[in-house]
Amino acid sequence: MTESTYRIQGATGDWEVVIGLEVHAQVTSQSKLFSGSATAFGAEPNSQVSLVDAAMPGMLPVPNRECIRQAVRTGMAINAQINKWSRFDRKNYFYADLPQGYQISQLYHPLVGEGSIEIVLDEKNPENSTKTIGIERIHVEQDAGKLMHDQHPTMSYVDLNRSGVALMEIVSRPDMRSPAEAGAYLTKLRTILRYVGSCDGNMDQGSMRADVNVSVRKPGEPFGTRTETKNVNSVRFVMQAIEHEANRQVDVLEGGGKIVQETRLFDPNTGSTRSMRSKEDAHDYRYFPDPDLLPLELDDAFLEDCLASLPELPDAKRHRYESDLDLSAYNAGVLTADVETARWFELLLAETAKAAGKQPAEVAKQASNWLISELFGALNKLGTSLDESPVTPEKGAELLSLIAKGTISGSAAKQVLEIMLETGDDAGVIVEREGLKQESDTGAIEAEVDKVLAANADKVEQYKAGKEALFGFFVGQTMKAMKGKGNPQVVNEILKAKLAS
Numbered sequence: 001m002t003e004s005t006y007r008i009q010g011a012t013g014d015w016e017v018v019i020g021l022e023v024h025a026q027v028t029s030q031s032k033l034f035s036g037s038a039t040a041f042g043a044e045p046n047s048q049v050s051l052v053d054a055a056m057p058g059m060l061p062v063p064n065r066e067c068i069r070q071a072v073r074t075g076m077a078i079n080a081q082i083n084k085w086s087r088f089d090r091k092n093y094f095y096a097d098l099p100q101g102y103q104i105s106q107l108y109h110p111l112v113g114e115g116s117i118e119i120v121l122d123e124k125n126p127e128n129s130t131k132t133i134g135i136e137r138i139h140v141e142q143d144a145g146k147l148m149h150d151q152h153p154t155m156s157y158v159d160l161n162r163s164g165v166a167l168m169e170i171v172s173r174p175d176m177r178s179p180a181e182a183g184a185y186l187t188k189l190r191t192i193l194r195y196v197g198s199c200d201g202n203m204d205q206g207s208m209r210a211d212v213n214v215s216v217r218k219p220g221e222p223f224g225t226r227t228e229t230k231n232v233n234s235v236r237f238v239m240q241a242i243e244h245e246a247n248r249q250v251d252v253l254e255g256g257g258k259i260v261q262e263t264r265l266f267d268p269n270t271g272s273t274r275s276m277r278s279k280e281d282a283h284d285y286r287y288f289p290d291p292d293l294l295p296l297e298l299d300d301a302f303l304e305d306c307l308a309s310l311p312e313l314p315d316a317k318r319h320r321y322e323s324d325l326d327l328s329a330y331n332a333g334v335l336t337a338d339v340e341t342a343r344w345f346e347l348l349l350a351e352t353a354k355a356a357g358k359q360p361a362e363v364a365k366q367a368s369n370w371l372i373s374e375l376f377g378a379l380n381k382l383g384t385s386l387d388e389s390p391v392t393p394e395k396g397a398e399l400l401s402l403i404a405k406g407t408i409s410g411s412a413a414k415q416v417l418e419i420m421l422e423t424g425d426d427a428g429v430i431v432e433r434e435g436l437k438q439e440s441d442t443g444a445i446e447a448e449v450d451k452v453l454a455a456n457a458d459k460v461e462q463y464k465a466g467k468e469a470l471f472g473f474f475v476g477q478t479m480k481a482m483k484g485k486g487n488p489q490v491v492n493e494i495l496k497a498k499l500a501s
Helices: 065-077 179-196 235-254 300-308 314-324 329-336 339-356 360-382 393-404 410-423 427-434 442-455 457-464 468-481 488-500
Strands: 007-010 013-026 089-092 102-105 115-120 130-142 146-148 157-159 166-172 208-217 227-232 262-267 272-278
Touching (some): 065 130, 102 130, 179 235, 235 272, 339 360, 393 410, 442 468
16 A cells, blocks of 8 residues: 655645545436436436425425435445435425425435455556545435526526436545545546446536535644635545645745635635635534425345445456456556446457457467557547547457557558548458558569579678668668568568568
């Protein structure tokens, strides 16, 4: 285990930042936590609101089994304690988009207890740069609605589509000590949620957002007073908020002031935080057990079903890629960082192995290197993503097969890939149409080699006299004579044999 060293240098010496994150993850389900209303993103305002969501008198909540199941599966994925008995509480506060005047949450008896997540601080050296971040709890609660302030110059509107949507609040321990650690933790948590399928992780749509708790202290001293920056919706913004807030607190303390426990907002345009309101404590919300809901009691069969439904998780998949496929730690980390990338790679691997008549492990390095270096590089230049790529795993496997068989050279393969991304055509079609097929006929190559050697007799003598660096010259001249279509391996073999005679 390692810990990144991050210190803020002030006039009175170094300061250490202490970070905890409360992540609100919207549960993947067809309906809300306590009603049958739909949860689809982007629907017309107030088109997905039941009488329960609108808090009409006499309406009673009924827990959604799938939402509970998804939260339990998430807890299992982070090796957390699953509480077979849990209870819902009312958190009382007034806000215009909270129709009930309270939020149904879990304070005293959450569904999921302590767990942990292992993060990697250096992707190029993952084995020696890990740190374990503790998870304090995961509780299930309902989301509030949404206020819209930009529809009218003097009025605000309320959209209750989000009211009652199920959230998992995933509360970390204050174990992070740098913006980079917080970014790695949030990224890893998002990866796990997407593997499990319990949250889509779309931070830009608000289905995953973080409340960022930050305090500073002199190294070794007790924790300082923390502030909470609410609803930060990207990894980059979380890191910026921490950076700004930590430096602000150091400036306040070194100026003789005190940190006030408060809730703050992050401004992405300036990368700064500003005060929103004083921070409430639990007693301010007057929590009490929700009288309309019985405690949740989970039986062994339900828990066994949840456990059996879990997929291979990112850490296990990464270790398998390293041990079974002999991939580097870096490649394995890149390929397992996102569930869709892992699925794409495994389809590519299966198709490549099938085309070559080999086992997946025999072609894994070639497939992973091509995907990471060539396809990812080309997609980055185009500013697009893997899921939008016209190159499918099947098309990629065909291109790899042409390379492996010597049908095309490495440089021609790059050209073919560019055309595939532009047109969506198959690799074989492009090779034939563009005349990119590599010449592997030993007779034709030998004839060109003979011409090159005859035209450069003086250099042949120099080579045989010990100037071996000239070998590259002969290769280059032969490839030039063949307009780049000679198979480099065959060219090298024939040249070596000719020059040795």
